[in-house]
Amino acid sequence: MAVNPDLVGRAFPPTPPYLVGREKVREFARAVFADAPQHTDVEAARALGYADVVAPPTFAIVIQELTLKQLMSTSDSGIALERTVHGEQRFRWSRPIVAGDELTAQLAVTQIRALGANAMVTSETEITDASGAHVVTATSVLVIGGDE
Incomplete structure (x- = not known):
């Protein structure tokens, strides 16, 4: 099945709130080699004016992934995980993500x-x-391989 062109303009329901945990931020920072102290040390983050540790910029993919699951599991999408690769990722920020944030996400196919x-x-x-x-x-481009 080809990718359903009717997906364009479709908005999915908001995700349940995701509570950003301090240890999740620290784990992510270690995984992506973000070694600035504000990512792991509460006092260093507070010295910069934040309430808690600051997530590395790409941490937003953790929350976005919840919405991509919605897209991938849509029965009429024509998107098969085994034929999908992540082609591009961009972020447009209003502010950093900080431990203690409760975040909700909503995806639309553009x-x-x-x-x-x-x-x-x-x-x-x-x-x-x-x-x-x-x-x-968070803007993602998924490349979906054609049917074999």
Whole structure:
């Protein structure tokens, strides 16, 4: 099945709130070799004006992944995980993610482009905090291989 062109413009339901944990931020920082002290040391983060440790910028993918699961599990999408690779990732920030944030995400498919037998699916995930304020927009491009 080819990627469903009717996905363009489709918005998915918001995710349940994700509580950003201090240890999750530290683990992620270690995994991506983000060694700035504000990522692991509460006092270093507070000295910079933050309430707690600051997540590395790419931590937003942890929250975005919840929305990508929604897209991938949509029965009429035509997207098969075994034919999917992550082609591109971008972030547009309003502020950093900090331990203690409660974040909600909502994905919308913004574009589908044919690339030979393949398709490139672009989606934007708006991530907001508990007050509804924008934190980051995560844009992903998935490359979906054509049927064999």
